[in-house]
Amino acid sequence: MAVVELGPERCDALLRFFGELPEGDLTFIKEEVTDPETVRSWATGDSAGGRWVAVDTGGEGGDGRDDVTGYVAVRPLPGWSDHVGEVRLVVAPSRRGSGLGRELARQALVGAVSSGLSKLVVEVVAEQGAALALFTDLGFSGEALLRDHIRGRDGELRDLMVLAHHVSDTWSGMDTVGVADELGAPAG
Template identity: 30%
Template sequence: MLDKQYPKDVMLKDGREVILKIPEPRDRDALLAFYKALPEEERWFMKEDPVRPHVIDEWIRNHIQKRAFCVLAMDRGRVVGHAALLLRPEGSRRHVGRLRILVAKDFRGNRLGTWMIFDLMRRAMELGLERLRADFVVGVEDAAIEAVQRLDFFKEGLLRDYVQGPDGRCHDYQIMIKRLHREWGDF
């Protein structure tokens, strides 16, 4: 299983190495510091406020209880990326996993997000999921939209003026989907 592949080193485009690992309760403070270091406008559109310790505790608990699969990117003890595959064990959407990913500003543009999404895609296939969904705020997360399109996510729906920024301005909400296959193809 994928859990046994962690921790692992990955080389970024700029030559830096980071460690991808599974979160543990002892990572709570580092994960909290990661979210506190992000600008408020980047956290604003999240469903939950990640600078509240109980939110981080719940995310780690969800991973431990297998309601989510999470990966942390670490650089010398500092969390520089957090990715999660959110799962629904029952119901009409149990075949769809939702992605959430954030990368520290000083690590963006170096394929760290790509490494993390690859791991989440592999886990989703191991779990038998058929689709991945990722949602983005247009005009705020355009670079992320472009990045996932390069990974074969496609625009499935657009909700116009669906979310409001901290300034009260409305933004469109882009729903992106990726269809998964049961196994990777090798050549």
């Protein structure tokens, strides 16, 4: 398994990955993920932020194809918040719980800081324990709680948490997870 920047050669595998995700998980991406043209346009490396995929080389089913097993994007917000990046992360249901989400989120943080963003935010459904745990460990903390903000297909209302990471405030936090080293920052 490798985490790589999204390039044109991974777009077909990424489209297959999105096509197999449960509909509820697709909502975390907030973009038209089943449209081939949209996904292909992502691979041209536009603006700040970035997109990365986890790839199983050779394909799980022994068919020789590369499979995408996870996706993370950092999308800069528009206008007066263009120093802020929003993280969108999803891992294939069959691969959850093995550290892949953590690895992708870490890659997103490194990429976002390298591209000059100074704040990152992520929206997490309040009961998503895994998402809360992994972002908190990377130096994110709760900045807003929006009550009854999400309505699931079952009609049930859920709370949404906005977690944020302020890059300049958290160098020491990043140091503890090895991100500062990767960015070439002075230790300590």
